[in-house]
Amino acid sequence: MPPIRVSIPSFRSEISSLEKGYTVFKIDVLMNGRQHAIEKRYSEFHAxxxxxxxxxxxxxxxxxxxxxxxxxxxxxxRHGLELYLQTIIMENEVLPKIFLDFLNIRHFPSVPKTESCGSFETDSDELSKLTHQPVMLYLRDPYLFPTAHDTFANVVSEGVIHGVFYPDLQPR
Structure with missing residues (x-):
């Protein structure tokens, strides 16, 4: 199962006084448990x-x-465009950056289908486009899957226990 899922559940017609009417397709994007929706016109698919x-x-x-x-x-x-997007995801080991940008997935420039996230190999122009920047990136969840050399889970556990059972004590 690929980490990115797309569907086009609906479309709507737009009428503008400046140009003739057009159709907007709603695209639902699910990646690593996070979902967002975008809207695109057919001309954007064509481009x-x-x-x-x-x-x-x-x-x-x-x-x-x-x-x-x-x-x-x-x-x-609508059905054809949905199949188009799904086929690109299924048939490409590494999804092109232009495709990820189209889906508004800007944090992972080279997302292999088999991994949960990519690397942060970005240039300064790309970083300035982000609305927020991550502090840390883990290829796996260190709390759920700790290793012998991974002290992150212990720090979190100790901090929560200390905060719950000893709220009046200040850290040293």
Missing amino acids: LHKMLKKSIKPPEVPSKHVRNWVPKVLEQR
Whole structure:
């Protein structure tokens, strides 16, 4: 099971006075137990597809020319776009950065499918785009899976016990 799951549960039509109407697809992204939703227009999928063709062989993207006002056709497009994203995840050992950016996954530039998280090999421009920066990164949970040389679990346990049973004592 890959660490990233995507689905497109719904879509909605937008009407703008500046341009003709368009459809927005809601994408649910689940990665390592965290879920977020983004919205993308078909034109953004099409642009992604063009960029992905430079680095991988992506599956076919659903047709660009459809009647946007027919609900049955829009439902077929929604299903096709969902399958498109899922196929990219399943068929690529390392997901391209452009694909992760499309899904708003910016913390892990090279996420292998078999690991729970990637490395922080970023340049200064990328770090400035982050809204928050992590303090630590563990490839496994040191509290749930401690090793002999891992003192993190003991520090946390001792701190909690000390705070609960001896709240009036100050640390030395």
